[in-house]
Amino acid sequence: MFSKDLTELIQKDYHNIAGIVIRDNQETIFENYFHGYTQNDTLHIASVTKSITSILMGIAIDQGLIQNVEQTVLDFFPEYEVKKREKTIHKVTIKHLLTMTTPYKYKYEPYTKVYSSENWTKTVLDLLGGKTLSGDFKYSTIGLQVLSGIIEKATGKSLNDFAAENLFQPLDMKKPNNLGINNREEYTAFLKDKYVNGWIIDPQGTNTAGWGLTLTTKDLAKIGQLYLNMGKWGNQQIISKEWIEESTKVHSKWGERSYGYLWWIVDDKKNKCFTAIGDGGNILYVDAGNKIVVAITSRFMPRAKDRIELIRKHIVPQIEMRDDGKS
Numbered sequence: 588m589f590s591k592d593l594t595e596l597i598q599k600d601y602h603n604i605a606g607i608v609i610r611d612n613q614e615t616i617f618e619n620y621f622h623g624y625t626q627n628d629t630l631h632i633a634s635v636t637k638s639i640t641s642i643l644m645g646i647a648i649d650q651g652l653i654q655n656v657e658q659t660v661l662d663f664f665p666e667y668e669v670k671k672r673e674k675t676i677h678k679v680t681i682k683h684l685l686t687m688t689t690p691y692k693y694k695y696e697p698y699t700k701v702y703s704s705e706n707w708t709k710t711v712l713d714l715l716g717g718k719t720l721s722g723d724f725k726y727s728t729i730g731l732q733v734l735s736g737i738i739e740k741a742t743g744k745s746l747n748d749f750a751a752e753n754l755f756q757p758l759d760m761k762k763p764n765n766l767g768i769n770n771r772e773e774y775t776a777f778l779k780d781k782y783v784n785g786w787i788i789d790p791q792g793t794n795t796a797g798w799g800l801t802l803t804t805k806d807l808a809k810i811g812q813l814y815l816n817m818g819k820w821g822n823q824q825i826i827s828k829e830w831i832e833e834s835t836k837v838h839s840k841w842g843e844r845s846y847g848y849l850w851w852i853v854d855d856k857k858n859k860c861f862t863a864i865g866d867g868g869n870i871l872y873v874d875a876g877n878k879i880v881v882a883i884t885s886r887f888m889p890r891a892k893d894r895i896e897l898i899r900k901h902i903v904p905q906i907e908m909r910d911d912g913k914s
Contacts, residue, residue, distance in 0.1 A: 602888075644737075645830035656681045687724050692716060747786050815873055868888065
């Protein structure tokens, strides 16, 4: 009954959902695809990419390639020439980037300026800093490009290559191809075409850190399960338990919303819940208390209907009833 009702609800009220996978206590209990998509199709997961970047940062720190989150950004770019009178950038750390508390010298994100440049990391470095390091929350997508540059510098590998070796391959996920975008038409096509595959790179070959990654719905569910397992996959510890605990606790606030290290913290007081959220209705939701993972991929649609409401109102209660019936 759960499967039938949920399928009908999605078809009626959540028109742009392409795929959904629900796992309960290590077991896939629901999996369905819509609009001709299959389990093998990748979709642009938008800002869910940010949480994947957080995982990769944690792995790099686990491996000792990066000391800790308190390292300053400029530690990794000794060749970068700081603008005269710019003082604040010297204090910006990895933690500021991970918690969205980095100061920027712009009011609105200059996407065109960054993505039309030859070196996106350098262009973003030029935008870091300003008058003060206030610690205020300022959500940014372009700013995270610096994290890709840091991981690249520290590991000697692109974000995609480092991910393939340390995350994708161990979880039996297919490595995406690098994909360059040369003009606005190609950018629009990447966002809106039905079938897209790859991981966006800048002209230097540096992958995006805040958007631009495509994964399957099952891939997302695996990553959620990895975090539910406290970093363990089979007999292998992919990422440390310590990083998972640290990255999924509250470090900054945006109004009533809480933020970890590129994860949204949506604790409901009873259970620890955290989520990766991408534009258009892409979401990876982990309910640690109930041992539930919900992965949803979606075709791009502005102002998509709230997926957290769908999960909390129509999915989690049904699973709790199901599990109570088993006990």
